[in-house]
Amino acid sequence: MGGRIRIVVDCVFMTSTSQGLTEPAASGAGRPRDPDVDRRIYDAALDIFGEWGWKGFSVAAVAKTAGVARASIYLRWPNSTDLLIDAVRARVAVVADRSLNDVRAELLSLANQLLRQYIADTGRSSVRLMLEAHLVPGLKEHWDEVAASQIVAARAIVSRAISRGELPQNTSATLLLDTLCGAVMMHVQAVPASLRERQLANLDVYVEQLVDYVLAAARSVADQ
Structure with missing residues (x-):
């Protein structure tokens, strides 16, 4: 049951809009914002936060990594806190519960969403969010919402x-989610850089194998 689902993995985990990117509202009139610059800034913000945490996060570091002027960032965000919150909201979305009338298909959908949350930067920013979201005013609420959506x-x-x-x-449900999340996180983080390309090419196969394993384990309980 539950036919084969092809997994499409983006370089980032974006919320859904017609452009594929959720952007904060433009501040005032003027020349339209360049979505490519916004994407580079978001990428850099999560990369810096994942690598150095909130203590090492700054507009200057993000600007240098993104290859943009600090003025370009300050035109969009008044401070580093608002920048990080918008980057996380744009890239780390709540999990959607998709009712597909088949447990395998639904678990494939859930596992795919979890995988996309970790795959962009080998899970560093998500792990950092688990540890430090409470340090950033306004960020903990969004991360709590993300975590709660996985449980729901x-x-x-x-x-x-x-x-x-x-x-x-x-x-x-707790053991099922723990197994999926733990396996996805370890799969992303434990693979060496030399095998990264092969890993990306075989993500759909891995997720199907993982879901089938979890289902087999859950069903075996009935035989005990």
Whole structure:
């Protein structure tokens, strides 16, 4: 059940808009903002935060990494806090619970979303968010929403699967989500740079194998 789903992995985990990027509202009239500059700034902001944390995060560091003038950043954001919050909101989205009437298809969708959250910078910014979101005023709320959406989606998937008879009654949504998240994070972070290209080319196969393994483990509980 649940046919093969091809996974398309972007270089970043973006929220959905017609342009593929959520941008903060433009500040006043003037020349339209360059979306390429915005993308470079977002990339650099998450890269700096992932590598150095909030203590090492600054507009100057982001500007240097993005290859833009600091004035270009200050035209968009008044300070480093607002810059980081917008970058995280644009790239680290809440997980969507997609009801597809098939537990395998729904878990593939969830695993794909989790994978995209970590794949952009080998998961450094997501791990950093777990550790330091509370240090950035206004950022903890968004990260809490992201984390909560993962739990809600996992519980909904398990509940629907149990009601359809696809999973045992005693299936733990917590263990299922822990297995998916932990496996995805380790898969992204543990692969050496020399194998990165091969990893990206085989992500769809990996996710299908992971989901099938999790389903087999969950169903085996009924046999104990």
